[in-house]
Amino acid sequence: MITVSFVSLNSGAIETSFAETLTAMGHLLGMNQDAGSDRLAMILAQIRLPRLLLGMLAGGGLALSGAVMQALFRNPMADPGLLGVSSGAAFGAVLTIVLGVSLLPGLFTLMGTWLLLAMAFGGSLVSLLLVYRLARINNRTDIPTMLLAGVAMNAITGSLIGLLSYVASDNELRDLIFWSLGSLEITDWNKLIVAAIVIAPACVAMLAYSGALNANLLGENEARHLGFEIEKVKTRLIILVSLVVGVIVAMSGIIGFVGLVVPHLLRLVVGPDHRLLLPASALFGAGLLVLADIVARTMVAPAEVPIGIITAVLGGPLFLWLLIRHKRRQIV
Amino acid sequence: MYKISNLKIQFGQHVLLHNLSIEIKSGQLCMVVGPNGAGKTTLLKCLDGEINPTEGTIEFNGRLLDHWATRELAKSRAVLPQNSYLEFPFSVQDVVLMGRMPHDTSSETNLEISGQVLEACDCLHLAQRAFPTLSGGEQQRTQTARVLAQVWQEFPGYDRFLLLDEPVSALDLSHQHSLLKLLKELAQNQGIGILCTLHNLNLAAQYADRCLILDQGRLVADGAANEVFTEETLSNVFDLDIWLEQHPQDPSIPLIVPRLS
Numbered sequence: 289m290i291t292v293s294f295v296s297l298n299s300g301a302i303e304t305s306f307a308e309t310l311t312a313m314g315h316l317l318g319m320n321q322d323a324g325s326d327r328l329a330m331i332l333a334q335i336r337l338p339r340l341l342l343g344m345l346a347g348g349g350l351a352l353s354g355a356v357m358q359a360l361f362r363n364p365m366a367d368p369g370l371l372g373v374s375s376g377a378a379f380g381a382v383l384t385i386v387l388g389v390s391l392l393p394g395l396f397t398l399m400g401t402w403l404l405l406a407m408a409f410g411g412s413l414v415s416l417l418l419v420y421r422l423a424r425i426n427n428r429t430d431i432p433t434m435l436l437a438g439v440a441m442n443a444i445t446g447s448l449i450g451l452l453s454y455v456a457s458d459n460e461l462r463d464l465i466f467w468s469l470g471s472l473e474i475t476d477w478n479k480l481i482v483a484a485i486v487i488a489p490a491c492v493a494m495l496a497y498s499g500a501l502n503a504n505l506l507g508e509n510e511a512r513h514l515g516f517e518i519e520k521v522k523t524r525l526i527i528l529v530s531l532v533v534g535v536i537v538a539m540s541g542i543i544g545f546v547g548l549v550v551p552h553l554l555r556l557v558v559g560p561d562h563r564l565l566l567p568a569s570a571l572f573g574a575g576l577l578v579l580a581d582i583v584a585r586t587m588v589a590p591a592e593v594p595i596g597i598i599t600a601v602l603g604g605p606l607f608l609w610l611l612i613r614h615k616r617r618q619i620v
Numbered sequence: 621m622y623k624i625s626n627l628k629i630q631f632g633q634h635v636l637l638h639n640l641s642i643e644i645k646s647g648q649l650c651m652v653v654g655p656n657g658a659g660k661t662t663l664l665k666c667l668d669g670e671i672n673p674t675e676g677t678i679e680f681n682g683r684l685l686d687h688w689a690t691r692e693l694a695k696s697r698a699v700l701p702q703n704s705y706l707e708f709p710f711s712v713q714d715v716v717l718m719g720r721m722p723h724d725t726s727s728e729t730n731l732e733i734s735g736q737v738l739e740a741c742d743c744l745h746l747a748q749r750a751f752p753t754l755s756g757g758e759q760q761r762t763q764t765a766r767v768l769a770q771v772w773q774e775f776p777g778y779d780r781f782l783l784l785d786e787p788v789s790a791l792d793l794s795h796q797h798s799l800l801k802l803l804k805e806l807a808q809n810q811g812i813g814i815l816c817t818l819h820n821l822n823l824a825a826q827y828a829d830r831c832l833i834l835d836q837g838r839l840v841a842d843g844a845a846n847e848v849f850t851e852e853t854l855s856n857v858f859d860l861d862i863w864l865e866q867h868p869q870d871p872s873i874p875l876i877v878p879r880l881s
Binding site for chain 1: 668669670690691692693694695697698699701704705706707708709710711714715718719721722766770
């Protein structure tokens with residue numbers, strides 16, 4: 289994790305050597321006053337460090353949300369991206385950007401970031417609730433219905449975002465593309481702090497439900513008989529997941545498959561027990577997304593590949609493999 | 621103990637249970653028999669709190685069922701639903717340990733209990749196997765072990781109770797008998813109240829302290845097997861010509877044989 293973080297700080301459009309990065313970090317911490325490392329220190333503090341932190345928040349939050357959704361749906365194929373929760377949030381965010389700026393300019397400048405976050409949260413909550421309700425048949429999650437509901441959500445929000453892009457100005461249009469492919473580009477420390485204030489406590493709160501989630505895998509009634517107020521637990525977790533996904537999407541756009549891939553790989557290593565799986569997902573997700581971001585920044589440097597493309601290249605095949613495995617199991 | 625008074629369950633036009641009043645005491649192995657759709661599972665779901673009564677009341681240990689806190693209830697009462705479905709690769713031991721979730725006992729105690737329960741259900745050799753890789757019968761034994769782990773230890777001040785919906789449906793002959801023998805012991809020696817639905821009348825006759833016969837949502841008979849299992853009642857309820865014999869070793873145990881037509 290530390291290594292990945294360092295490599296992340298070290299890479300970017302401007303080439304630096306490891307030694308230079310180290311000196312610049314020292315400079316930031318006030319360990320030396322060497323004028324030569326000044327410029328680099330600024331790049332670190334204003335560009336690379338916030339980006340690293342956002343990557344960790346987003347990766348950890350998405351992986352954790354994925355793990356929690358899989359336990360809620362009792363189904364290893366749930367993921368905020370596949371089920372349209374992310375795109376719901378993106379729609380909320382885009383709606384705010386496109387309509388908010390023109391209809392309520394005063395309000396927007398005053399509290400734009402919070403409004404954006406609130407709308408993204410609203411979008412993710414509505415789509416998660418819809419998909420959850422649709423996919424439930426007789427207290428069980430029906431996998432085809434769940435995936436189809438996700439496809440429908442993605443299609444609907446996609447078309448709505450497309451519609452909004454017609455009324456959007458050129459500047460806003462660039463934002464729309466950013467949201468649909470994802471990017472960890474951030475230079476505003478204030479935004480980052482706001483995101484951290486929401487995401488970090490929500491993630492910690494999710495960890496507290498690992499016992500209830502284990503029991504929920506046996507069944508909702510079974511969980512109730514084991515002493516968990518499962519309806520309350522579900523409501524709270526749906527809100528927490530929507531909150532985390534909403535804020536992440538508002539900050540960094542749609543980054544798919546992290547929530548699917550990470551819990552899956554970790555289940556093979558640490559097993560399905562959420563007391564281990566949830567914290568491991570958060571850590572590994574943070575590391576993986578930072579790593580993906582390094583690839584995104586260095587592959588075609590000085591230009592950047594949108595990070596959503598990198599995660600989709602990794603996650604898409606894994607998703608197919610899961611489907612094939614599921615199909616085989618049904619035949620046997 | 622459970623006290624059911626004037627229980628009625630109605631979904632739309634369908635009345636699933638008519639005016640049931642039953643009291644089930646601790647230390648009793650009580651079996652519910654009856655044809656498909658008689659209301660056995662519905663009765664169990666009312667007792668476990670999944671279905672709310674349309675009319676009437678259900679009391680558990682002297683308090684109305686919905687006045688119990690979920691967690692508190694889970695400490696003294698365990699439920700085995702008819703089918704459980706678990707796709708995630710928990711080990712058999714992990715599943716059984718989940719039965720200890722409502723309790724605040726130490727993990728050593730929990731491990732000890734899970735060992736005892738696994739042995740009692742003949743699952744000890746499966747302890748480290750992944751649940752989804754087990755056969756249907758092995759899965760059912762594991763789930764039963766989980767439910768037993770929940771009430772294995774005495775819980776001072778509370779009567780323990782087990783609700784089991786067809787716990788032997790996937791078990792082979794020897795495991796059917798060993799489980800029912802275990803349940804009978806738990807009722808007699810530990811004072812646990814047990815309500816269990818069952819299809820095999822001969823098993824009910826051999827092990828139950830009390831049999832409830834349900835038919836079309838009505839309680840047709842209630843009492844010891846040799847009192848309530850009569851040729852007339854059973855033939856009527858199951859719509860089959862039934863011949864009653866006696867167990868060769870114990871004439872007080874009725875033996876139910878369908879007549880050749």
